[in-house]
Amino acid sequence: VLTLGGGLLADRFGARPVFLAGVTLFTLASLAAALSSSGSLLIGMRATQGAGAALIGPAALAILVKSFAGSGRGLAIGVWSGVVASATASGPLIGAILTESVGWRSIFFLNVPLGIALLITARVTLPAPLASSRGSRIDIAGVITSALALSAGVFGVAQVGNYGWASPRVWSVLGIAAVAFVIFVVVERRAPAPLLDRSLLRLPNFLAANLIGLLNVAVMCSMLFFLSLYLQLGAGIPAIRVGIVLLPFTVLIAAIAPLAGWLTSRIGARLLSGTGLALVVTGLVLLGGVSAGWGPAQLLPGLLATGIGIGLATTPITMAAMEHVSTERS
Numbered sequence: 001v002l003t004l005g006g007g008l009l010a011d012r013f014g015a016r017p018v019f020l021a022g023v024t025l026f027t028l029a030s031l032a033a034a035l036s037s038s039g040s041l042l043i044g045m046r047a048t049q050g051a052g053a054a055l056i057g058p059a060a061l062a063i064l065v066k067s068f069a070g071s072g073r074g075l076a077i078g079v080w081s082g083v084v085a086s087a088t089a090s091g092p093l094i095g096a097i098l099t100e101s102v103g104w105r106s107i108f109f110l111n112v113p114l115g116i117a118l119l120i121t122a123r124v125t126l127p128a129p130l131a132s133s134r135g136s137r138i139d140i141a142g143v144i145t146s147a148l149a150l151s152a153g154v155f156g157v158a159q160v161g162n163y164g165w166a167s168p169r170v171w172s173v174l175g176i177a178a179v180a181f182v183i184f185v186v187v188e189r190r191a192p193a194p195l196l197d198r199s200l201l202r203l204p205n206f207l208a209a210n211l212i213g214l215l216n217v218a219v220m221c222s223m224l225f226f227l228s229l230y231l232q233l234g235a236g237i238p239a240i241r242v243g244i245v246l247l248p249f250t251v252l253i254a255a256i257a258p259l260a261g262w263l264t265s266r267i268g269a270r271l272l273s274g275t276g277l278a279l280v281v282t283g284l285v286l287l288g289g290v291s292a293g294w295g296p297a298q299l300l301p302g303l304l305a306t307g308i309g310i311g312l313a314t315t316p317i318t319m320a321a322m323e324h325v326s327t328e329r330s
Helices: 003-013 015-034 039-067 070-101 111-125 140-163 168-190 198-202 206-234 239-245 247-267 269-287 296-322
Strands: none
Touching (some): 070 296
């Protein structure tokens, strides 16, 4: 819910310092989470990790957009998309393997040396930030209302499984989300330097690419979540083997996304993203037939089709969204 704010800070103060700050915060929070002595402290450090990630994500993409041009930008965004998608897909599974074999603290300790290595590399290699043209004012009201709207919205939907759609509790939380969203829109219309620059929504492809990207990531995350549950609880497969079963899916995304970035610069985003999404639909139809007794062999065709499809679609969708965005709003 803080990603919009992270993007604004990267525009205001430069992507490099915001990226470095995000990595520092994420690394320190990981260390504190690994050393946590209570559930409350662990949850607090997880939230702090999220705040660090909200600085890292938009700053990383902005650095790529500013550092590469032409076909080189397509390949760079392709590598970035493949890494993000495969990490999103494989992270929970790697965490399950580490938790089962080493212990839960290992999933946080692992981030500490990685974070330190990334900080050193980033300070040496990343270009110095350019002066911002957007001023130094921060839309605090926009950050607060957008975070409240998104938090309440996600929390309300998440509670449906416990209480059902008829629950007054669920609708109260969703009502808070709706009110906060309306206030956010009003605030953004009046803010001299709004958190969300509404002119972006009028750029060619920007809104459509973001909506398609939302669906693409939602498919990937929910599919992995439910398949992991099915394989462990339904088919009785241990967590480590589940990770191996789902490996073709994540490997295909990581391998194909950079190729898709290179191809997008040559044949355009429309054909690649359309082909990729058609393969995703095909894979979901195949996986939609899952029933008791299905094992890795029956799931493999659907996993392959979906992995290839998401790998093909993710990069051109990202490139289409960023194509007409000016550098200072990247």
